[in-house]
Amino acid sequence: MKARVFITLKPGVLDPQGKAIHHALDGLGFKGVNDVRAGKMIELDLADGTNDAEIEDMCRKLLANTVIENFRIERLENA
């Protein structure tokens, strides 16, 4: 089975990368972009039966820095 972990900066944490992307979109003429926040996605190929608690543990211990980041786990049951 596969799972995807989406890691995003917590609301309120300054995201200079997102700001730079926003600025570049403006420069390309895309109007109406209110805000941009950049994050990352990590895809895990896991042994069948790996439970949510274990994936959450991976996120807390390594994949996300919970001082500044939130994470969301998405399981891809048929992958």
Next chain:
Amino acid sequence: MKSAVIVFPGSNCDRDLAVAIEQVAGRKPAMVWHKEADLPEGTDFIGVPGGFSYGDYLRSGAMAARSPIMRAVKDAAGRGVPLIGICNGFQVLTEAGLLPGALMRNAKLSFVCRPVKLRVENSQSLFTSHYDSGEAITFPVAHHDGNYQADPEALARLEGEGRVAFRYLEQVNGSARDIAGILNDAGNVLGLMPHPERVIEPAHGGTDGRRLFEGLFETVAA
């Protein structure tokens, strides 16, 4: 005095730190590879150097903070052994949970590499006893992820407990409250982005960093 410098794949200030330690302490530190499980017996000072450990993969310092030697480093710090993390070393110590907060991408996104003015905020610490409180000094910085951030409660605690050791006197990277270096609650762990080990002798263009090691080693050796 027996010191140890931890070396990760991608460390690049380990030699600078070793030279600084040897010049001030008169004895070479042990260079300890990250895969080791233990520090040399009787280690009484540990340095985590700057660089780009593991290519800054995932987050700066994230992989290094989980490497085998860090368990021994945490144990030693817990027993009160003085520990300094410089630049990438500071990032490693925050990722390892030895210091609060996190170091994020510089606010202006660019790599900053120049001498900067700092103020010594606390001259009572193990690492700053040879400076005057409020003294302005110059250390070089060279980093991309030096933007120190912590939640408001953590920042208030750091300030209230005198744990902000060094503060920038100029705009450098967007750090909360211009924080350049902090201490842990026990006072035996210092993390800072600027490089004291690069201003040890006059040929470096300054010697402001030397007193950090002199003050520390005087206490450690005593």
